[in-house]
Amino acid sequence: MGVEIERKFLVRGDAWRTLGAATLLRQGYLCADPERTVRVRIEGEQGVLTIKSKNEGASRGEWEYPLPLRDAEELLDRLCERPLVEKIRRRIDYQGFTWEVDEFLGENAGLVVAEIELPAEDTAFERPEWIGREVTGERRYYNSSLIRLPFSKWTTA
């Protein structure tokens, strides 16, 4: 098991759009419980299965295994809960850390969040000017929540 320590923020403006390489992620959930999630993701030509425990602060347990691309496609097409989540991810280096900026598509279009993975909960880091409000731990921003209540159906943001 690894431990994932991650903080999540809303994103302001458009400056981030020209930074970092963009890749398309397509993912779905075999399990989207509050207690545990089982995610299937395709990034480029690579499939991956990721099991996560629930958050405790900014930390959660994570178990990750590569999946044959064909298996990942089958699981997304046939077995994962609907809807799937599609997003464009940009990896942007800034002051020694890498930000992952996720621009959601489909039913979650309009939502852009940025995540930074940290070695410890209290690690200090610099925020780029396009980083907005922190939403770490806010359940509705979880990808596993966005399949239940997509951003397009939120009444407040």
Place this chain on the structure above:
Amino acid sequence: MGVEIERKFLVRGDAWRTLGAATLLRQGYLCADPERTVRVRIEGEQGVLTIKSKNEGASRGEWEYPLPLRDAEELLDRLCERPLVEKIRRRIDYQGFTWEVDEFLGENAGLVVAEIELPAEDTAFERPEWIGREVTGERRYYNSSLIRLPFSKWTTA
């Protein structure tokens, strides 16, 4: 994806107890939905993650991946739904097929079922004399159902 074609039966008497090698299985579910199951199992020193689609007749889709033993132990101890399922499995060869006879322990003690995996839904096979009523497709006999309503709590069998 593989397709698992399997028929399940109750077991009569005790003649099966002296046949075949016995191994202990310990397993739990990350997902026990009617639509899909995600199972973690330890058999001997081997961990395995198995994803199954719902039954259509005696068939269901199956995706299976080896897990490091330590990961399987972590997932069973920390993340799987309670209770876990423990059972003694005996593999018994009979007339060209292998029967798996599962003797459940713990909250499911008293339940013994036998499964036979077939190459096609309509494959003919001989039944040993200790094979009882067929329960293929009866949801309450699913291992994923036995964690919700264990055999010891059934009012009729």
